[in-house]
Amino acid sequence: MKLQGPVDFCIYFRNVEETLRTINHAFKIGFNTIVISLTLKEEDDLKNIVSKAHEVKSIIKKYNLENVFLRAHLMGSSISWLKNCLRKIRYNFHVISAKPLTVDSLRFTGRDRRVDVIVYENKNLSRFFDKSQMRLMKNTETALEIQFNSLWGPSNYKGLIFNLRRTLSLAIRSNIPIIVSSGSSSLSNIKTPYQLVSLLTVLGIPYPYAKLAASTIPLSIIKRNIHRLSKKHVETGVDIVQA
Amino acid sequence: MSVLSLFIALLIVELTFIMATTSLFIFNAIELPVFATLTILGLIVVILTFTLFKLFKMVILTNKILLKVKGEKVKLKEALRKPRKRYIIFQVVSEKTLSRDEVKSIIDGLIKETFGLIGSGNINAKLISYDENNMKGILRCVHSYKDAVLFALAMASVKTKDKINIIPLKTTGTLRKAREIVKTLSID
Numbered sequence: 001m002k003l004q005g006p007v008d009f010c011i012y013f014r015n016v017e018e019t020l021r022t023i024n025h026a027f028k029i030g031f032n033t034i035v036i037s038l039t040l041k042e043e044d045d046l047k048n049i050v051s052k053a054h055e056v057k058s059i060i061k062k063y064n065l066e067n068v069f070l071r072a073h074l075m076g077s078s079i080s081w082l083k084n085c086l087r088k089i090r091y092n093f094h095v096i097s098a099k100p101l102t103v104d105s106l107r108f109t110g111r112d113r114r115v116d117v118i119v120y121e122n123k124n125l126s127r128f129f130d131k132s133q134m135r136l137m138k139n140t141e142t143a144l145e146i147q148f149n150s151l152w153g154p155s156n157y158k159g160l161i162f163n164l165r166r167t168l169s170l171a172i173r174s175n176i177p178i179i180v181s182s183g184s185s186s187l188s189n190i191k192t193p194y195q196l197v198s199l200l201t202v203l204g205i206p207y208p209y210a211k212l213a214a215s216t217i218p219l220s221i222i223k224r225n226i227h228r229l230s231k232k233h234v235e236t237g238v239d240i241v242q243a
Numbered sequence: 244m245s246v247l248s249l250f251i252a253l254l255i256v257e258l259t260f261i262m263a264t265t266s267l268f269i270f271n272a273i274e275l276p277v278f279a280t281l282t283i284l285g286l287i288v289v290i291l292t293f294t295l296f297k298l299f300k301m302v303i304l305t306n307k308i309l310l311k312v313k314g315e316k317v318k319l320k321e322a323l324r325k326p327r328k329r330y331i332i333f334q335v336v337s338e339k340t341l342s343r344d345e346v347k348s349i350i351d352g353l354i355k356e357t358f359g360l361i362g363s364g365n366i367n368a369k370l371i372s373y374d375e376n377n378m379k380g381i382l383r384c385v386h387s388y389k390d391a392v393l394f395a396l397a398m399a400s401v402k403t404k405d406k407i408n409i410i411p412l413k414t415t416g417t418l419r420k421a422r423e424i425v426k427t428l429s430i431d
Binding site for chain 2: 029148149152186187188189190191192194195196197198199201202207
């Protein structure tokens with residue numbers, strides 16, 4: 001099957017049955033490409049996530065699921081831990097995303113080319129998604145991801161909407177690619193592509209731009225990383241050409 | 244070329260002509276009556292050019308105003324036009340079966356809470372039909388607020404803490420087509 005949008009860039013892996021059901025439903029409600037996300041926290045063992053990744057890959061192969069990709073979702077505050085993770089697990093996943101918990105780690109993930117996506121965080125770090133962060137992300141071609149289900153906490157949404165609008169406008173002004181994903185883990189919180197696009201539209205982003213955030217931009221990241229992980233790739237702009 | 248630059252070019256040509264005749268007169272190449280006639284002719288042409296320039300400018304300004312008025316009229320027409328409707332076919336995902344009244348109150352509450360009194364008034368959402376057996380229904384709204392309704396429906400799982408999820412399946416422009424689609428479309 002040809003790789004095409006819309007893309008659900010984040011479906012969290014809980015267990016095999018639940019994830020399989022969610023993937024099937026995601027395909028039914030309109031997604032053509034899906035990225036399964038494995039979360040890795042500082043207290044987790046690196047070997048576990050690698051074995052989990054192999055398990056998910058074997059499931060994908062077993063059920064013949066096309067256009068399903070793997071992503072590692074790093075949640076941490078220590079830069080050395082993040083560096084260690086990136087060094088060890090980069091080549092086992094199609095996409096690497098990060099949800100930094102401190103300002104230092106946020107700046108580090110913005111600077112590191114191995115991180116493809118930084119997930120927007122509303123709680124404490126929202127005000128640090130500023131101009132300097134955008135500049136760092138622009139230099140490394142890192143995208144800004146907004147996860148629908150992770151946005152809404154128990155607190156009021158007034159500050160959230162304000163901060164989100166400010167960050168999005170900054171990102172658009174700085175030419176940072178924006179991705180919108182569901183961040184769902186089960187059938188009870190899965191979202192359709194139109195619902196994802198509507199989040200950006202409601203926040204005042206033009207519809208054509210919002211559509212890109214759910215299809216073209218995530219696809220381009222996946223394609224870039226497929227190429228990076230292939231044997232042909234040596235460095236950015238340097239490929240092996242077979243005669 | 245703009246009207247202003249054309250006018251400036253013409254003015255330069257005419258002034259050069261007047262200067263040339265003056266210099267010819269100074270060096271006694273032409274006589275006084277010829278010089279006077281040529282100078283008067285030159286001045287008349289300058290005045291004519293200036294008047295034409297003013298006229299052109301006025302015509303352009305009038306055209307612009309007319310175009311603006313036309314645009315405003317079109318906008319007013321759009322605003323006064325009867326709002327088109329969209330029919331959103333949705334399916335409720337929930338552990339227990341929900342009745343029509345429950346779904347109606349959930350959707351109304353979501354729209355009101357998300358967009359407020361004025362927003363919900365503009366959206367004008369109405370539950371047209373709901374089948375309790377397969378938990379599918381049709382929701383009507385104003386076409387320009389379709390995205391707002393989709394967003395409000397997406398908030399269902401957030402508000403109910405993942406107990407109820409409303410998945411929009413398709414959007415149509417006519418109720419007949421929506422009723423046809425309800426029979427066939429399903430995510431189960």
